[in-house]
Amino acid sequence: MKDNRMKNVMHGALILSLAALIAKILSACYRIPFENLVGNTGFYVYQQVYPIYGIGMTFALTGFPVFISKIIAEQDEEPAKLAISHQIFVILAFFGFACFGFLQLFGHHIALMMGDRHLTPLLGSVSWMFLFMPILAVGRGYYQGTFNMTPTAISQVTEQFIRVTVIILVALLAVHRHWTVYRMGMWAMFASTFGAIGASISFIPFYTKKFWQTERSPHQSYFNLTKRIFSDGLIICLFASMMVLLQLVDSFTVKNSLVSAGMLPAVAKSIKGTYDRAQPLVQLGMVVAVSFSSTLLPTLTDALQKNQLVRFRQIAKLLMRISATIAAAATVGMIVLMPEINTLLFSTPALSQTISVYVLSVLVITLISTYNSILQSLDQFKITAVGLLLAVVVKAAINSLMIRHFGIIGASWATVISLLVALAIILWALPSGVKNLFFDGEGFVHKLCLAVLMMGLSVGIVVHGLRMFIFLSRKGSIIIAVIGILVGTAVFLSMIIGQKMFTTREWLMIPGGKRLLLVLEKIAKRGNSK
Numbered sequence: 121m122k123d124n125r126m127k128n129v130m131h132g133a134l135i136l137s138l139a140a141l142i143a144k145i146l147s148a149c150y151r152i153p154f155e156n157l158v159g160n161t162g163f164y165v166y167q168q169v170y171p172i173y174g175i176g177m178t179f180a181l182t183g184f185p186v187f188i189s190k191i192i193a194e195q196d197e198e199p200a201k202l203a204i205s206h207q208i209f210v211i212l213a214f215f216g217f218a219c220f221g222f223l224q225l226f227g228h229h230i231a232l233m234m235g236d237r238h239l240t241p242l243l244g245s246v247s248w249m250f251l252f253m254p255i256l257a258v259g260r261g262y263y264q265g266t267f268n269m270t271p272t273a274i275s276q277v278t279e280q281f282i283r284v285t286v287i288i289l290v291a292l293l294a295v296h297r298h299w300t301v302y303r304m305g306m307w308a309m310f311a312s313t314f315g316a317i318g319a320s321i322s323f324i325p326f327y328t329k330k331f332w333q334t335e336r337s338p339h340q341s342y343f344n345l346t347k348r349i350f351s352d353g354l355i356i357c358l359f360a361s362m363m364v365l366l367q368l369v370d371s372f373t374v375k376n377s378l379v380s381a382g383m384l385p386a387v388a389k390s391i392k393g394t395y396d397r398a399q400p401l402v403q404l405g406m407v408v409a410v411s412f413s414s415t416l417l418p419t420l421t422d423a424l425q426k427n428q429l430v431r432f433r434q435i436a437k438l439l440m441r442i443s444a445t446i447a448a449a450a451t452v453g454m455i456v457l458m459p460e461i462n463t464l465l466f467s468t469p470a471l472s473q474t475i476s477v478y479v480l481s482v483l484v485i486t487l488i489s490t491y492n493s494i495l496q497s498l499d500q501f502k503i504t505a506v507g508l509l510l511a512v513v514v515k516a517a518i519n520s521l522m523i524r525h526f527g528i529i530g531a532s533w534a535t536v537i538s539l540l541v542a543l544a545i546i547l548w549a550l551p552s553g554v555k556n557l558f559f560d561g562e563g564f565v566h567k568l569c570l571a572v573l574m575m576g577l578s579v580g581i582v583v584h585g586l587r588m589f590i591f592l593s594r595k596g597s598i599i600i601a602v603i604g605i606l607v608g609t610a611v612f613l614s615m616i617i618g619q620k621m622f623t624t625r626e627w628l629m630i631p632g633g634k635r636l637l638l639v640l641e642k643i644a645k646r647g648n649s650k
Contacts, residue, residue: 139273141407143280148403150284152465155397157291158304160470161386164393165305168234168371169242173312174364175357176219176249180256180316181276183357184212187349188261202330204340205262209331211346212254223247235376236389238302245309252316258331259323275322283315355505359492362508362542363485366535367399369515374531377523394471395528397462398478405450405482406489429553436494436554440487441564441622447486448568449612452576454479456583457604464597477532484539491546494554503549507542514538564621571615579608 155163188208195201223230227243256279260272287308294304358365374395378388423432454461458476459469492504515538522530583604590596616622627637 139276143276144403144407146277146280146284148400148407150287151400154287154291154308155393155466157288157295158301160390160393162291162294162301162304162393163396164375164389165239165242165301166308167367167393167396167399168236168239168375169246169305169309171364171368171371172223172243173246173249173309174367175361176246176253177279177312178361178364179357180249180253181260181279181319183360184253184257184349184353185260185264185272186356186360187353188257189264191345191348192262192265201262201265204345205258205331207340207342207345208261208349209254209258211342211349212257216250216253219250219253220247223250234371235379235385239305241302241306242309245306246312248310249312249316252313252320255320255323255327256316259320259326262326263323271322271326275319278322279315279319282318283311286311286314352501355501359501359504359508362488362511363402363481365508365512366515366538369512369519370395370531370535373516373519374523374528377520377531378528380520381524381527391471391528395474395478395531397466397471398475398532400465401454401461401475401479402482402485405447405454405479406486433553438622439494440490443486443490444483445568445616445621447483448572449575449608451479451483452572453579453605453608454482456576456579456608457601459592460583460597460601460604463592464594464601467594469592471528474529474532477529478535480536481539484536484543488539488543488546491543491550491554495546495550498551498554500551503546504542506549507545510545511538511542514541567615567619567621571612571619571621574615575608575612578611579604582607 151163154166158166188205191204191208192201195204223243224247227247228237228240230243231237231239256275260275263269263271290304290307290311293299294301294307370392375385375388375392378391379385383391423429423435455476458472458479462469462472462475488504488507495501495503515534518537519531519534522534524530526533583600586600586603590600624637627634
């Protein structure tokens with residue numbers, strides 16, 4: 121019975137990981153054609169309000185459901201699970217309505233604080249999504265708490281697919297009808313409500329057949345339950361929206377700081393929109409790094425459940441090393457190829473240096489996210505919460521100052537510095553069982569640094585040579601980027617194999633690692649025979 125339950129947990133975790141991967145790819149990729157359609161200023165308008173949507177969807181689709189699922193799983197009987205679901209629904213309904221009312225009543229004041237009163241209708245548009253938060257959060261939390269991950273996975277992909285489709289259609293319509301960027305932004309923000317409606321459909325069977333058909337007598341004290349939701353539950357929500365919170369700080373400070381430094385408002389909006397090109401690149405970099413390593417998370421949980429502490433540490437160390445390796449390679453690769461990537465995706469190489477600095481956050485946020493996953497498996501949330509709060513405080517404290525002294529690149533440095541503060545706090549406060557996952561002998565960090573350095577130098581030399589003959593256009597960027605990626609991949613894999621960065625045992629622990637190891641060994645033998 122216990123083995124079947126663990127099998128269901130691991131299968132469910134795999135389904136959720138796949139759904140999260142698809143949703144993240146959709147979330148990252150749609151912004152590229154969207155920016156191309158609406159331009160830098162249009163992208164600025166959308167990105168100013170996007171963090172509020174991001175926080176709301178974190179509440180509805182990831183943060184609160186994780187905590188609710190834990191509360192549901194604590195209940196032994198089905199009536200108790202449904203009774204406490206009713207209570208949580210009531211609490212979140214009040215919270216969702218409060219968020220909706222706050223944005224409706226104070227949207228104009230928030231827009232003024234962002235330095236652009238024309239953003240008021242966008243804030244009103246995004247507020248409607250909060251009314252669906254209790255439906256989504258309780259539905260997902262209930263199913264996750266009963267180890268049925270399929271409805272929650274479907275809801276996550278459905279929400280993103282509908283929202284992205286509506287946003288692209290709005291952008292096309294805005295270009296065709298010559299709408300103002302603010303009218304376009306208002307309807308693009310309404311896409312979040314359409315997505316929430318679509319995602320809610322996944323939970324119709326739950327609400328019609330179970331939720332509304334049972335008695336609603338309180339199972340726990342409303343006061344204690346509210347306290348739990350808005351302490352431990354809110355911590356999970358805030359961590360899940362870490363990058364979005366940093367973007368929210370940018371919404372209130374970047375454009376205002378550029379104008380304070382003497383820039384015309386129209387120019388400041390365009391620059392903020394160009395600066396926001398970094399967001400999809402960071403998301404894509406994180407997806408590659410975190411999604412691959414997340415396949416090990418069910419195994420990590422399994423080891424902990426069976427009290428296999430040595431195996432737990434081995435898996436945690438491998439999880440960290442895989443994440444760091446992929447994130448480091450992605451970060452350096454994007455930095456070296458940034459002018460080409462920027463031109464290829466957004467038609468111009470504008471602010472490539474600024475975006476390159478911002479991309480450094482891929483490595484830092486990946487390490488933080490991986491440590492958070494390990495700590496969550498140990499039921500320790502407060503370490504990462506403290507690190508997150510300090511990161512937001514540091515970002516808010518230094519962002520305007522950095523922009524006034526160094527220009528827009530100062531905002532990128534402020535993001536990286538704030539994330540480094542969070543990582544430092546987490547490393548300092550780690551429990552002894554998961555300390556030194558990097559520096560546990562074997563010289564892994566030195567080997568990784570050397571591999572990344574050789575890859576960066578090789579790609580840099582090749583790309584520099586190509587730039588002398590190929591004009592920086594979209595077509596030229598494709599050629600340079602493809603050649604650079606091929607060279608970088610070959611050099612990086614050669615360094616991994618040559619330095620034996622991963623042991624045979626570690627390769628075998630990686631999903632699909634056995635096949636990959638055989639391929640790499642064949643390549644190595646061919647290289648030696650030549």
